[in-house]
Every structure is written in C-alpha cells, then in structure tokens.
Amino acid sequence: MKAVIIGGGIIGLSTAYYLVRDGWEVTVVDRSDLSDNCSYGNLGMIVPSHFVPLAAPGIVSQGLRWMFSSSSPFYVKPSLNAQLVGWGWKFLRSANAKNVAASAPHLKAINLLSKQLYEDMAKEPGFEFGLEKKGIMMYFKTEKVAEEEIHMAETARSMGLDAVALTAAEARALEPDMDLDVLGAVHYRCDAHLYPNKLMEQMQLWLKWKGVQFVTGSEVRQVYSRANRITGIQTGSAGIAGDVFVFAAGSWMPQLLKLAALQLPLMPGKGYSFMQQPARQLNIPAILCEARVAITPMGNSVRFGGTMEIAPVNSQVNMNRVKGIVDSVPAYLPGLAVQMPEKDKIWYGFRPCSPDGVPYIGYGARYENLLYGAGHAMMGLSLGPATGLLLSELASRRKTSIDVHAFDPARFD
Numbered sequence: 001m002k003a004v005i006i007g008g009g010i011i012g013l014s015t016a017y018y019l020v021r022d023g024w025e026v027t028v029v030d031r032s033d034l035s036d037n038c039s040y041g042n043l044g045m046i047v048p049s050h051f052v053p054l055a056a057p058g059i060v061s062q063g064l065r066w067m068f069s070s071s072s073p074f075y076v077k078p079s080l081n082a083q084l085v086g087w088g089w090k091f092l093r094s095a096n097a098k099n100v101a102a103s104a105p106h107l108k109a110i111n112l113l114s115k116q117l118y119e120d121m122a123k124e125p126g127f128e129f130g131l132e133k134k135g136i137m138m139y140f141k142t143e144k145v146a147e148e149e150i151h152m153a154e155t156a157r158s159m160g161l162d163a164v165a166l167t168a169a170e171a172r173a174l175e176p177d178m179d180l181d182v183l184g185a186v187h188y189r190c191d192a193h194l195y196p197n198k199l200m201e202q203m204q205l206w207l208k209w210k211g212v213q214f215v216t217g218s219e220v221r222q223v224y225s226r227a228n229r230i231t232g233i234q235t236g237s238a239g240i241a242g243d244v245f246v247f248a249a250g251s252w253m254p255q256l257l258k259l260a261a262l263q264l265p266l267m268p269g270k271g272y273s274f275m276q277q278p279a280r281q282l283n284i285p286a287i288l289c290e291a292r293v294a295i296t297p298m299g300n301s302v303r304f305g306g307t308m309e310i311a312p313v314n315s316q317v318n319m320n321r322v323k324g325i326v327d328s329v330p331a332y333l334p335g336l337a338v339q340m341p342e343k344d345k346i347w348y349g350f351r352p353c354s355p356d357g358v359p360y361i362g363y364g365a366r367y368e369n370l371l372y373g374a375g376h377a378m379m380g381l382s383l384g385p386a387t388g389l390l391l392s393e394l395a396s397r398r399k400t401s402i403d404v405h406a407f408d409p410a411r412f413d
C-alpha cells in the first residue's frame with residue numbers, strides 16, 4: 001500500500017516515520033528543499049502543560065488590548081480577507097469555558113502520548129536531538145498573573161500532571177547561574193524540550209535510510225479524484241498516485257485543500273525566533289508569562305521566541321515585535337544579556353492555527369482516503385509523533401492509541 005504525504009514539516013515527517021514502520025511505501029512531497037519550515041526555528045518545547053487551547057476565555061479582551069501596540073505578543077491583522085473573517089468568527093465562538101473543558105483532556109492525552117513517543121524515538125540509533133526532561137518554568141511578575149498561573153497549576157495537578165508552584169527563592173535554586181527578577185514561577189515538571197533543527201535533519205536521514213521517497217522542490221498544483229477517492233496529485237513535473245493521501249501542509253492547508261474543492265478554517269500565526277550565546281546559560285526552558293516570550297537552551301546557545309500575528313503568509317519582519325521580545329527578557333532574567341539581532345538573523349515561521357485551538361487529525365467528510373494532519377498552532381513540534389502515529393493507525397484502519405473524535409477535521413463543516 002502506498003501513502004503520499006504532502007508537507008515535510010514535523011507532522012508530515014512523523015507520519016512518514018510511523019507509516020514506514022508499518023510497512024507502507026511512503027512518498028513525501030514538499031515544495032521546499034526541506035531545510036526550513038515552521039518545524040525548524042520553533043522553541044522545541046514539549047508541552048503536556050499546554051492543555052488549554054488558544055481559544056479560551058479572556059483571549060479576546062486581552063487580544064483587543066494588544067492590538068493597539070506594535071510590540072505586543074498577539075496581533076490579528078484587521079482585514080476583510082474571507083479566510084480571516086470566517087476563521088475569526090469561529091475563533092470568537094470557540095473562546096469560551098465550554099471549549100476549554102471539552103478540549104483539555106484530549107490535548108493533555110495527545111501531548112502525553114507524544115512525549116512518550118519522543119522518548120522512544122530518542123532511544124533509536126540515528127537519533128540524538130537533545131531531548132531533555134527538565135520541564136518548563138512559567139515565570140510571572142504580577143499578582144494577577146501569579147493568581148492565574150497558580151490556579152492553572154492546580155488544575156494541571158488535578159488532571160494528573162506534575163506541576164509545582166515555586167516562590168522566587170525556590171525558582172532561583174533551580175537556576176543557580178541566573179539572576180531572577182520574578183514574583184514566582186510554576187515548574188511544569190511534566191514538560192520537556194529538544195533541539196528541533198537536529199530532530200528534523202535526523203528524521204529525514206532516518207526516513208531516507210528506510211526507503212521513504214522524497215520529492216522536494218515540488219509544489220502540489222493539482223489534486224485528482226474519482227467518486228469519493230483521491231487518486232493522485234500533480235506537481236510541476238510529476239504525477240504521483242497513491243492509496244492514501246495525507247495532507248500535512250501546515251499554514252498552507254486551505255490552499256492545498258482548495259485544489260480538491262475543500263475548505264478548512266485555518267490561519268497562519270506568525271512568530272519570530274533567534275539564537276544567541278549569552279555568557280550565562282539557562283538551565284530550564286522558560287516562558288515569561290506577561291510578555292508571552294519563550295526561551296529554550298539548545299546546545300551551547302539559547303533560542304528566544306514569541307509573538308503571534310494572525311495574518312496571511314507574508315515575508316515582513318516586524319522589528320518592533322522582535323524588540324518586544326528582546327526588551328522583555330532583562331525584566332525577568334537581568335543577567336541574560338540578550339542583544340537586538342540583525343534582521344537577517346531573525347527566523348520566522350507560520351503556526352497553522354485552527355479557530356478552536358485543537359488540531360485536525362483524521363479523515364475529512366468528503367474523501368475516504370484523504371487524511372488531514374494540520375492546525376497544531378503553537379504545539380506542532382510537541383504533538384508531531386502522536387499525530388503521526390494516529391494518522392498511521394487511521395491509514396491502516398486500526399484502533400487508534402487514543403480517542404481522536406475531538407480532532408475531527410469535519411467539525412466545522
């Protein structure tokens with residue numbers, strides 16, 4: 001049986017990984033040369049702690065306040081673009097406690113499964129991608145955020161996750177090389193991190209070694225179907241047939257699906273990151289809560305990142321938002337001397353955001369052999385292996401490792 005995967009980000013490569021282990025013949029098609037996509041420059045955090053979807057109570061009013069600052073961490077570019085209007089309406093309708101209560105157990109389950117799968121993958125020959133299980137620190141400076149974060153940690157614990165609230169002194173004991181100017185922290189000991197660039201390179205090498213065919217520099221331009229089956233795809237130069245098709249095109253899913261006369265609510269959420277080698281090294285990855293900035297030690301360097309600009313794909317680098325990241329760091333970590341990076345040293349990527357903050361994993365309603373793997377927003381790296389495993393199980397019509405009904409791609413049809 002042959003599977004054709006469109007998109008070689010973490011979702012596409014993870015799906016190839018589990019399909020080839022199951023004995024499938026696999027082809028991965030990507031329009032890039034696979035040396036960069038959203039799955040490379042991200043912060044590498046594996047986050048069972050992120051069981052609350054982006055569409056949650058409070059995000060709308062907070063988002064509206066942030067809209068008026070050019071350095072804010074969250075921004076929706078106002079536009080009458082039909083994709084954005086449809087997405088925005090569904091986002092507003094999803095940003096409520098009911099969505100959070102319904103989604104949280106599923107987001108937790110898929111995150112925990114994925115973390116376990118990363119641990120298994122890291123034991124295989126050919127893989128050494130800096131997986132570390134030190135958890136993630138959520139640092140806060142204000143009473144208001146302290147209250148929210150400590151409440152969130154209690155909820156996490158009630159869901160069986162390992163999270164502890166720390167005083168500033170207790171947090172300092174875990175970061176002996178850092179000065180911390182914080183009110184306190186929550187340490188999500190259930191989380192982990194890795195070096196995404198290494199992971200992506202090693203996955204490609206492993207997949208090639210296992211016989212997966214890569215068709216790169218090839219944008220899918222046409223999708224062929226007969227009755228309720230996809231029969232093939234066409235790139236500029238090649239026509240490729242298959243038994244099962246997996247669309248894992250990240251933020252470009254709507255455009256890819258349009259070739260099959262299908263729609264999916266999804267918007268790109270642009271974020272920035274950059275690497276530096278400060279004199280002092282951070283021990284545990286950190287999220288600066290009020291600033292919404294993330295920092296992850298990777299090898300001898302530290303990666304800084306953040307911002308979420310909901311807008312169509314574009315190549316502008318908003319230096320004000322990057323400055324917002326740079327300026328926030330010394331307020332929490334005064335000793336971590338971070339410099340404003342040169343424009344050409346700034347990486348950006350587009351998080352594929354579903355309106356309810358829950359990924360799309362499964363068959364759509366229209367074609368019986370078309371699987372969707374997209375919409376993972378700020379958790380795609382974290383959820384890659386679990387998504388790949390679930391899609392491989394669905395492709396083989398096996399019972400899935402966890403319940404997938406919450407991830408139904410047809411839920412907005």
Ligand SMILES: Cc1cc2nc3c(=O)[nH]c(=O)nc-3n(C[C@H](O)[C@H](O)[C@H](O)COP(=O)(O)OP(=O)(O)OC[C@H]3O[C@@H](n4cnc5c(N)ncnc54)[C@H](O)[C@@H]3O)c2cc1C
Nearest residue numbers: 007009011031039042043044045220250271379380381382
């Ligand atoms: C600043 C930042 C920090 C982040 N930090 C984290 C983190 O710490 N933890 C975490 O879990 N996640 C994080 N993320 C999110 C994560 O990076 C994404 O969710 C994930 O990379 C999405 O993977 P993907 O495979 O869906 O898409 P991508 O990696 O974007 O891959 C999609 C691929 O599809 C290809 N493609 C698209 N259309 C076509 C077509 N028509 N024909 C052929 N090929 C096509 C593209 O070329 C691309 O290679 C972060 C993101 C950003 C921006």
